[in-house]
Amino acid sequence: MEENIKVGGEKKARKRIYPERLTVDALDGVAELEKLCFSQPWSRKSLELLTNEGIGVGMVCRKDGIVCAYGGMMCAVDEGQITNIATHPDHRRQGYGKAVVEALIKYAKNNHLESISLEVRESNRAAIELYSALGFKVEGKRKDFYTKPTESALVMVLKVK
Ligand SMILES: CC(C)(COP(=O)(O)OP(=O)(O)OC[C@H]1O[C@@H](n2cnc3c(N)ncnc32)[C@H](O)[C@@H]1OP(=O)(O)O)[C@@H](O)C(=O)NCCC(=O)NCCS
Numbered sequence: 001m002e003e004n005i006k007v008g009g010e011k012k013a014r015k016r017i018y019p020e021r022l023t024v025d026a027l028d029g030v031a032e033l034e035k036l037c038f039s040q041p042w043s044r045k046s047l048e049l050l051t052n053e054g055i056g057v058g059m060v061c062r063k064d065g066i067v068c069a070y071g072g073m074m075c076a077v078d079e080g081q082i083t084n085i086a087t088h089p090d091h092r093r094q095g096y097g098k099a100v101v102e103a104l105i106k107y108a109k110n111n112h113l114e115s116i117s118l119e120v121r122e123s124n125r126a127a128i129e130l131y132s133a134l135g136f137k138v139e140g141k142r143k144d145f146y147t148k149p150t151e152s153a154l155v156m157v158l159k160v161k
Helices: 024-037 044-051 096-110 125-133
Strands: 002-007 010-015 056-063 066-076 079-087 115-121 137-146 151-159
Touching: 024 044, 024 056, 024 066, 024 079, 044 056, 044 066, 056 096, 066 096, 079 096, 096 115, 096 125, 115 125, 115 137, 125 151
Parallel strands: 079 115
Antiparallel strands: 002 010, 056 066, 066 079, 115 151, 137 151
């Protein structure tokens, strides 16, 4: 299935992407992606939490069998907390990040969560644009939340219900 998106005034067809649930067999690939995309990557051991039903959930996209994008969310009572979203640098701007966040939102709806929150570096325009396009609103700021390099975080929230 294809959807039409507007790029530079022209319509461009984009294949619909269907992320899969993160399972143990994809953890090595996701850990590699974490190392590639973040200065303080989650370890494989920490990522395992995202495969424990009721604790966390992960969504993964593969290209030619290799993990090219993933997103994780921890779940506590009626709230989801997005831990990380990452797309391999060679596969950005192809809709993978959006598909992963949409899959997490769908999971939240199906599992009766009230809201999803996340922190994002305030200079991270790509991620802020992505979350805003999906309805997340800035609800606060945590000063110097990040290290390597030190930077404040914006807190963004999506009401799911
Ligand atoms: C943020 C990130 C996950 C986006 O992934 P992606 O697969 O490239 O995103 P998509 O192709 O699904 O983009 C969806 C929308 O997000 C926005 N967006 C994505 N990248 C953008 C960029 N570089 N500049 C501006 N907007 C951008 C656009 O609105 C885009 O829609 P469009 O392509 O139709 O214009 C990716 O850039 C990444 O892995 N960054 C490094 C890790 C990171 O910072 N993660 C977020 C931590 S909070």
